[in-house]
Amino acid sequence: MKMEKYIRAPLDTETISSLKAGDFVYISGTIYTARDAAHKRMSEALAGKGALPIELKNNIIYYLGPSPAREGRVIGSAGPTTSGRMDKYTPALLDLGLKGMIGKGRRSKEVKEAVVRNGCVYFAAIGGAGALLSKAIKASEVVAYEDLGTEAVRKLEVENFPVIVVMDADGNDLYEKTAENRNDG
Amino acid sequence: MRTIETTEITKQIKEMCIEANYFLPLDMKRAIEEAKDAETSKIGKHILGKLCENMQIAGEDMIPICQDTCMAVIFAEIGQDVHFEGGYLEEAINEGVRQGYQEGYLRKSVVGDPLIRENTKDNTPAVIHYQIVPGEQVKITVAPKGFGSENMSRVYMLKPADGMEGVKRAVLTAVKEAGPNACPPVVVGVGVGGTFEKCAVLAKQALTRPVQEFSKVPYVREMEQELLRKINETDIGPGGLGGMTTALAVHINTYPTHIAGLPVAVNICCHVNRHVVRVL
Numbered sequence: 386m387k388m389e390k391y392i393r394a395p396l397d398t399e400t401i402s403s404l405k406a407g408d409f410v411y412i413s414g415t416i417y418t419a420r421d422a423a424h425k426r427m428s429e430a431l432a433g434k435g436a437l438p439i440e441l442k443n444n445i446i447y448y449l450g451p452s453p454a455r456e457g458r459v460i461g462s463a464g465p466t467t468s469g470r471m472d473k474y475t476p477a478l479l480d481l482g483l484k485g486m487i488g489k490g491r492r493s494k495e496v497k498e499a500v501v502r503n504g505c506v507y508f509a510a511i512g513g514a515g516a517l518l519s520k521a522i523k524a525s526e527v528v529a530y531e532d533l534g535t536e537a538v539r540k541l542e543v544e545n546f547p548v549i550v551v552m553d554a555d556g557n558d559l560y561e562k563t564a565e566n567r568n569d570g
Numbered sequence: 571m572r573t574i575e576t577t578e579i580t581k582q583i584k585e586m587c588i589e590a591n592y593f594l595p596l597d598m599k600r601a602i603e604e605a606k607d608a609e610t611s612k613i614g615k616h617i618l619g620k621l622c623e624n625m626q627i628a629g630e631d632m633i634p635i636c637q638d639t640c641m642a643v644i645f646a647e648i649g650q651d652v653h654f655e656g657g658y659l660e661e662a663i664n665e666g667v668r669q670g671y672q673e674g675y676l677r678k679s680v681v682g683d684p685l686i687r688e689n690t691k692d693n694t695p696a697v698i699h700y701q702i703v704p705g706e707q708v709k710i711t712v713a714p715k716g717f718g719s720e721n722m723s724r725v726y727m728l729k730p731a732d733g734m735e736g737v738k739r740a741v742l743t744a745v746k747e748a749g750p751n752a753c754p755p756v757v758v759g760v761g762v763g764g765t766f767e768k769c770a771v772l773a774k775q776a777l778t779r780p781v782q783e784f785s786k787v788p789y790v791r792e793m794e795q796e797l798l799r800k801i802n803e804t805d806i807g808p809g810g811l812g813g814m815t816t817a818l819a820v821h822i823n824t825y826p827t828h829i830a831g832l833p834v835a836v837n838i839c840c841h842v843n844r845h846v847v848r849v850l
């Protein structure tokens with residue numbers, strides 16, 4: 386059964402285990418953004434034993450590079466980018482305590498294994514709905530890699546940010562479901 | 571002979587970059603709205619409804635439809651009796667892109683070198699395709715292209731023996747591999763014939779055709795209709811989460827080719843299929 390659930394970020398184990406592929410979820414709380422260039426830098430930091438710019442434990446990373454904010458606004462357009470480009474870097478972050486990811490599109494076998502191994506969750510936001518999604522973002526602050534421009538790491542305060550569970554902690558993948566078993570009557 | 575100031579080109583390009591990223595062409599908007607009404611999957615209908623809401627917010631609140639405001643792709647059809655004055659045309663076009671992306675609060679998504687990857691911070695350079703045509707007009711098409719779908723586009727060098735069935739198979743393969751990554755519902759631009767690079771440009775041009783306006787060539791039109799039906803039977807659906815709306819249109823452009831070859835390019839575009847056309 387598809388469910389509507391309201392959850393807080395950072396995540397806790399109980400919340401994650403209650404989420405099932407296909408659930409409509411509304412996230413409130415604090416999440417972080419990082420996309421290609423920030424992932425590369427975080428990976429380099431880990432390889433060099435450097436410090437990561439954000440605490441990963443129990444947190445959610447949103448694969449987002451927003452458009453610039455107009456004066457007096459929090460953020461510009463703010464929809465998800467394709468998650469698969471982060472696959473190379475993701476298992477290491479999940480093994481270090483990252484619990485959730487928001488993006489769009491398929492993930493690799495290695496990411497799925499790391500999601501199951503660590504009890505994590507992968508959400509999709511609606512691709513190409515950046516104007517709508519920006520309305521759920523109440524505050525935005527660059528916290529690392531400012532020189533990367535749109536690709537900097539941002540700390541976001543979100544309120545009922547709408548996502549769909551694509552991959553739950555048991556490894557169920559909504560993209561692999563067919564019309565027969567999607568429960569979408 | 572007609573003289574056009576290149577400052578006029580800059581001004582037009584600037585306005586067109588902004589318009590394209592905030593307002594979808596009416597044919598695209600209508601196609602998404604119709605798909606929402608027709609969609610039978612609950613989750614698919616939900617997502618299409620959100621896309622309609624998104625388009626409305628974008629126009630009313632002046633927030634770009636998508637945060638990926640693209641690399642600017644520009645087709646310039648230049649009448650051979652036109653003379654440009656005031657500076658180098660290509661620089662005038664890039665200046666228009668620069669001003670549009672700055673003043674329009676559009677995302678700067680271009681890196682200056684594909685491997686060093688430093689952002690140029692003004693979204694230049696654009697990708698520009700020039701064509702010299704008869705007359706003394708200039709027709710400019712600004713078709714910004716997002717990379718979620720660009721990354722899922724493909725070129726296949728088929729054999730002549732693969733024929734029409736081979737082309738259809740290639741298109742279906744590309745769309746299935748793209749799946750949820752390309753932000754469906756998509757528009758599929760297909761280029762058949764020419765050379766390796768020609769078919770890719772044909773496919774890109776096919777995306778700028780008014781959506782659901784089929785080819786005037788009877789056999790091509792039939793292929794477009796058959797492919798659209800087959801793509802929408804894949805159940806990829808809106809957002810890749812299931813449904814009957816995987817593509818809004820399939821547009822195929824063809825060109826003569828070599829006796830030994832059958833090049834096919836499949837350029838996939840997300841539902842934010844942006845293009846603005848102006849004739850000067």
